[in-house]
Amino acid sequence: MSDTLLTARGIRKAFGDHEVLRGVDLDVRRGQVVALIGPSGSGKTTMLRSLNGLETPSAGTLEVSGGPALDFSRPVTQRERHALRDRSAMVFQQHNLFPHMTVLQNVMEGPVQVRRVPRAQAQQRALELLDRVGLADKRDAYPRQLSGGQQQRVGIVRALALSPDLLLFDEPTSALDPELVGEVLTVMKELAEEGWTMVVVTHELSFARAVADEVLFLDGGVVLERGAPAQIFSAPREERTRQFLHRLL
Ligand code: ADP
Numbered sequence: 001m002s003d004t005l006l007t008a009r010g011i012r013k014a015f016g017d018h019e020v021l022r023g024v025d026l027d028v029r030r031g032q033v034v035a036l037i038g039p040s041g042s043g044k045t046t047m048l049r050s051l052n053g054l055e056t057p058s059a060g061t062l063e064v065s066g067g068p069a070l071d072f073s074r075p076v077t078q079r080e081r082h083a084l085r086d087r088s089a090m091v092f093q094q095h096n097l098f099p100h101m102t103v104l105q106n107v108m109e110g111p112v113q114v115r116r117v118p119r120a121q122a123q124q125r126a127l128e129l130l131d132r133v134g135l136a137d138k139r140d141a142y143p144r145q146l147s148g149g150q151q152q153r154v155g156i157v158r159a160l161a162l163s164p165d166l167l168l169f170d171e172p173t174s175a176l177d178p179e180l181v182g183e184v185l186t187v188m189k190e191l192a193e194e195g196w197t198m199v200v201v202t203h204e205l206s207f208a209r210a211v212a213d214e215v216l217f218l219d220g221g222v223v224l225e226r227g228a229p230a231q232i233f234s235a236p237r238e239e240r241t242r243q244f245l246h247r248l249l
Contacts, residue, residue, distance in 0.1 A: 003030045004065060005165060005197050006051065011060035011072075013046050020046050021057065022221040026199075028166070033198045035208035035229075038218035039244060044201040047218070048168050051199065052088040053081045064088070064166065086115075088166040093175050095155035097143040103130065103154050104139040107161050115162060122161070129157045133187050149180030153187055160191075167191065169200040205248055209233050217241045 006028040013021040021043045028034050036044040049055040051062070056076055063069040064087045068080050089110075097106045107126040111117040117125075130136045133153045143151055152172060159167055169188065173181040185207050192198060192211045202208055208215055208229060215232040217225040217240075225238045236242045 004028070005030045005032075006062075006064050006199075008051070008062045009060055011047065011050055011057045011062065013043075013050060013055060013057045020221050021050070023060070024218070024221070024223055026051075026216070026223075028197060028199060030165075030197055031195045032213045033192045033200065033211055035212035035215045036199065036201045036218060037203070037205065037208055037215060037244075038224075042218040043221045044218050045170055048090075048170055048199060048201050051084075051166070052090055052168060053084040054090070056081075066165075087164060088168050089159035089162045089164040090168040090170060091152075091155050091159050091172045093171045095143070095151045097151060097154060097158070099143055102140050102142060103135065103146070106143070106154060107158050110158060110162050126157070126161055129160050130154075133157055147180060148176045149183045152176060152180075152184045156184070156187055156191075165197065167196050167198045169198065169202070171201050171203065173202075173204060203248070205233070205245070217244065219244075 004027060006026065008024065008026040011021050011024040024047055036047060038044055046055055050057050057072040059073050061069060061071050064084060067083045067087055070076055070080055070084065101109065104126055107130065108122045111122040112119055127136060127139065130139060133156065135150060135153055138146060138150065173184050176184065185204060189211050212229050214226060215229050216223050217232060219240050225232060225236060225241045232241065233245060236245060
């Protein structure tokens with residue numbers, strides 16, 4: 001039996017006449033952590049957003065195991081888009097918590113409103129997850145009463161509460177003060193160790209190196225190089241990869 005969770009082939013996306021993705025392939029196996037790295041504007045976020053229907057590619061195919069196989073060369077139905085969206089949960093650069101809701105309400109909102117989970121069950125699960133990231137005592141706090149790192153940990157819990165097959169992270173630490181980055185990366189590392197399947201857009205190269213099973217280096221809307229972190233970081237084949245790493249490491 002194949003343990004492939006996601007298969008994307010030839011993903012293209014243009015905004016007007018600007019072609020941002022020019023044929024990206026991606027395979028994600030269950031339990032795997034894939035990191036997307038590359039210069040700003042290379043298409044990392046657009047690729048990530050394409051994986052859960054926040055962006056609709058202009059061409060290519062995408063299949064998340066058990067769901068419909070989408071072919072973007074024809075119109076995608078609302079039903080297909082929802083089926084895709086329901087398989088994953090995204091953690092954004094900014095947490096996007098509802099400011100007028102408590103931490104607990106924020107975490108319960110998706111399961112109750114979108115997934116129709118009974119309230120009592122959603123609450124129990126939310127409290128377990130908050131406990132797991134050390135925020136059980138913040139259940140009744142409002143987002144503004146939390147640090148940026150705590151808010152982002154709630155953002156992660158909110159994604160986990162949807163019980164997705166796939167977790168998508170869009171530069172989850174880039175809006176944080178440097179001293180708050182570690183606590184968020186620690187949670188992400190624990191999730192990886194627990195076996196969550198994750199695709200992570202990140203500038204945190206040491207995190208990618210330590211946690212990812214596979215690293216894709218995007219440049220100009222194509223995957224210029226892909227491989228195990230040890231290979232990409234220690235022995236990049238492409239000059240562009242070398243230059244990029246040299247600037248950041
Ligand atoms: P990265 O995540 O690698 O920085 P992005 O995927 O965010 O790259 O963006 C790639 C390019 O696509 C950028 O030039 C960006 O300005 C452009 N882009 C992204 N989203 C939109 C949009 N909604 N409309 C127009 N251009 C966009």
